[in-house]
Amino acid sequence: MLKWLLLIAAGYFLYRLVTNEARKKSKDDKKQKEEMVATGEMVRDPICGAYIDANAGVTVRDGDKTYRFCSYECRDNFLKQLESGGREIPAREEKDAE
Known part of the structure; x- marks a missing residue:
């Protein structure tokens, strides 16, 4: 009993x-x-609210402001919201390598 x-x-x-x-x-x-x-050191994703590292993640630039996202899905939702609001993010021009 004592053992138990x-x-x-x-x-x-x-x-x-x-x-x-x-x-x-x-x-x-x-x-x-x-x-x-x-x-x-961390920023909040504007779509889902998740906190992510300020130097990592998926980014979108809108003028001088940079938005950071936890995933491509959140980024795509953000871009759809911008386009439906009558705003479009200008496409980044690619420079030809010489």
Whole structure:
């Protein structure tokens, strides 16, 4: 009987140890993400609202403003919204290599 009680107590202790570490990691990740957003290292996708790295991802330029997207699907939805609103993003001119 004592063996079972010790085994159950050890199992419960291990369970709590693992869940506390997972919970702590989740809080640390959330805090790190908030710090990255506050320092400008991350930007928000204007379509789905996901936060992405400011130096990566899919981009679209509209004049001086650059929009960043998490996926090509969000980018395409954004372009459709611009076109339906009567605005078009000018096509980037490709220069011939000489």
